[in-house]
Amino acid sequence: MKKFLGITAMVFGLALATNVGWADMGKAAAPLKAAAGSKADTHINEGIEHFNKGHWDVAKTHFTEAAKADPKSAEAHYDLALTLDKAGDHKGATEHFKTAYEMGKDNAEIQNSDILKSHLKMK
Secondary structure: OHHHHHHHHHHHHHHHHOOOOHHHOOOOOOOOOOOOOOOOHHHHHHHHHHHHOOOHHHHHHHHHHHHHHOOOOHHHHHHHHHHHHHOOOHHHHHHHHHHHHHHOOOOHHHHOOHHHHHHOOOO
16 A cells, blocks of 8 residues: 555656646657658658657657658658657757647647647647
8 A cells, every 4th residue: 555655646746746737647649640742751650650669769860851851741840849859859849849830730739739839838
């Protein structure tokens, strides 16, 4: 019982320290697939595979290449931002979230992303 209470207190403390609500615990933003016809498609698909395995460096390389292949791909910038955030590069993540937000006006997943809003200090 002591161990359970200790773990519960640790999780609660983490939620408070990171300003994450209980409803958000365990929920993580997922990378997005490329828009139809995007030249970034192949790299985004590869990046998503590695992102889902926690291979941040490899995912970052693919998402960077995706953004180069299709600089107007909001999804490539969004996915790169997610990966940079996971890797601890919050300044870089914020830059790419801003680009994704500006280019992805017609993408509701980008426009309504909590992590993007958090980085851009939006409500």
